[in-house]
Amino acid sequence: MMTLAEKIDRGEFVVTAELGPPQSSNGDVIRRKAAHFRRGIDGVNITDNQTAIVRLSSISAAVICRQEGLEPIIQMTCRDRNRIAVQSDLLGAAALGIGNVLCLSGDFTSFGNHPEARPVFDMDSIQLIAAVKGMTEGRFLSGDPIKTPPSFLIGGAANPFAEPLDARIHRLEKKIDAGAAFIQTQPVFDLEYFFRWLERVRERDLDRRAAIIAGVMPVKSAAALRYMQDNVPGMRIHPDVIARMEAADHPEETGVREAVETIRALRRTEGIRGVHLMPLNWESVTPVLLDAAGLGGSEQKEE
Amino acid sequence: MQKAGHEKGKTPVPDGIILQRLSLLLTWKNFIFFYTLRVESDVTPGLLVSLVTVDKGRPGRAGRIISRILLFGEDLIKKPLFRCQQCGECILSHTAFICSQRCPKRLRNGPCGGTRDGGRCEVFPERTCVWYAIYRRSRLLRRGVLLDAVEPMHNWRLEKSSAWFNVFTRRIGPPVLFLRKQNDDDTRGKN
Numbered sequence: 001m002m003t004l005a006e007k008i009d010r011g012e013f014v015v016t017a018e019l020g021p022p023q024s025s026n027g028d029v030i031r032r033k034a035a036h037f038r039r040g041i042d043g044v045n046i047t048d049n050q051t052a053i054v055r056l057s058s059i060s061a062a063v064i065c066r067q068e069g070l071e072p073i074i075q076m077t078c079r080d081r082n083r084i085a086v087q088s089d090l091l092g093a094a095a096l097g098i099g100n101v102l103c104l105s106g107d108f109t110s111f112g113n114h115p116e117a118r119p120v121f122d123m124d125s126i127q128l129i130a131a132v133k134g135m136t137e138g139r140f141l142s143g144d145p146i147k148t149p150p151s152f153l154i155g156g157a158a159n160p161f162a163e164p165l166d167a168r169i170h171r172l173e174k175k176i177d178a179g180a181a182f183i184q185t186q187p188v189f190d191l192e193y194f195f196r197w198l199e200r201v202r203e204r205d206l207d208r209r210a211a212i213i214a215g216v217m218p219v220k221s222a223a224a225l226r227y228m229q230d231n232v233p234g235m236r237i238h239p240d241v242i243a244r245m246e247a248a249d250h251p252e253e254t255g256v257r258e259a260v261e262t263i264r265a266l267r268r269t270e271g272i273r274g275v276h277l278m279p280l281n282w283e284s285v286t287p288v289l290l291d292a293a294g295l296g297g298s299e300q301k302e303e
Numbered sequence: 304m305q306k307a308g309h310e311k312g313k314t315p316v317p318d319g320i321i322l323q324r325l326s327l328l329l330t331w332k333n334f335i336f337f338y339t340l341r342v343e344s345d346v347t348p349g350l351l352v353s354l355v356t357v358d359k360g361r362p363g364r365a366g367r368i369i370s371r372i373l374l375f376g377e378d379l380i381k382k383p384l385f386r387c388q389q390c391g392e393c394i395l396s397h398t399a400f401i402c403s404q405r406c407p408k409r410l411r412n413g414p415c416g417g418t419r420d421g422g423r424c425e426v427f428p429e430r431t432c433v434w435y436a437i438y439r440r441s442r443l444l445r446r447g448v449l450l451d452a453v454e455p456m457h458n459w460r461l462e463k464s465s466a467w468f469n470v471f472t473r474r475i476g477p478p479v480l481f482l483r484k485q486n487d488d489d490t491r492g493k494n
């Protein structure tokens with residue numbers, strides 16, 4: 001079984017998927033969700049208290065995923081940890097066998113269920129990427145050496161749909177300079193706009209220096225799309241997509257078809273090295289999606 | 304799920320264009336302050352720095368008094384002009400004279416992924432994203448190259464201290480006031 005890092009190294013098309021830990025101490029929820037990701041998925045992103053709602057911790061969920069034979073990518077946000085906690089958690093994650101980390105700024109605390117909490121933001125995502133990179137090279141942020149440095153495949157996020165576009169490209173470049181090996185994007189619902197962004201990325205040769213993994217989100221209904229458009233900052237949804245979902249008799253099927261078409265279009269595109277599936281609470285659709293898109297690989301081996 | 308500070312369907316009020324122009328004008332005033340500061344720190348480092356020796360990152364008694372006086376003056380100018388947040392590690396000159404520390408996440412390296420349509424802040428939709436404004440004005444003032452460098456992590460020991468004092472004592476670099484000609488053409492002008 002090849003690891004995510006090896007696959008990215010070889011330039012193969014990778015598929016990652018997102019798994020949200022539960023708001024409880026029930027590890028079986030993770031196992032149940034993980035069961036849908038056994039085939040064809042190269043890495044499972046474990047969200048870190050997404051939208052600032054308290055959930056089972058990302059690293060613990062990643063360990064459960066590893067027990068299930070999946071390769072986890074932990075997400076690490078700057079919202080809840082200062083630089084001491086970040087480094088300590090990373091050392092712990094490495095000791096538990098976790099080899100991938102996606103560095104994010106994180107949703108602001110006011111979006112979650114503890115809006116009164118103190119937002120930390122001791123560093124931003126670029127500085128976090130640089131910090132992780134430094135740690136893999138055997139340096140703490142203080143400059144002290146690490147005896148056994150952790151080894152991580154470092155990822156960053158990009159939002160091709162938020163304004164202003166030049167700041168997006170600029171920041172992406174900074175992230176790659178800082179050491180990001182792969183970049184996962186926000187879900188694509190507007191291919192035209194996405195390709196415009198990608199063109200700018202290619203202009204600066206960024207797609208060669210890091211693997212761009214485009215987000216794809218299957219949705220169940222037009223209402224869900226509209227909700228996201230109104231409530232998720234920095235989301236861009238093409239009006240045609242909403243119209244098609246609205247007109248559909250079986251919105252779920254149409255949702256899958258839309259996602260499959262997006263995957264196909266992305267796969268044909270130069271500069272896209274993989275897709276990142278975000279089936280929010282709809283994990284069971286993943287195998288269907290992969291089969292329809294012709295990406296359903298072989299069963300992952302148990303470790 | 305609770306949503307503090309987010310009312311659905313609320314249309315954001317655009318910033319007053321006059322205020323924007325005004326603040327742009329006023330920044331020139333601040334140039335002078337920065338400039339005198341820079342000259343002084345270049346010409347008389349011996350006297351001033353010896354007066355305010357920084358021992359293990361902490362200024363001595365004289366230093367603390369000078370720092371307090373400077374901070375008072377700095378606040379008088381930078382608070383009304385830039386809504387300075389007293390980070391003590393001023394990067395105003397890198398960010399086209401818009402204080403980046405007004406960002407709720409206090410990002411120092413560009414906008415987060417949540418900027419809304421029309422450059423609204425993710426956290427407070429009624430505000431303009433400061434980084435959106437910074438990129439826009441950097442283009443206007445042709446100071447885009449200054450955004451290239453990755454700002455290091457904020458030194459929280461300098462929080463609530465005088466940035467001018469910190470420039471004197473060489474704890475932070477001096478502001479970049481004028482760019483040399485060849486740096487002027489920056490490629491990120493086209494959106």
Ligand code: SF4
Pocket residue numbers: 381385386387388389390391392393394395402403404466
């Ligand atoms: S000292 Fe810090 S907070 Fe104050 S204006 Fe400068 S950058 Fe902004």
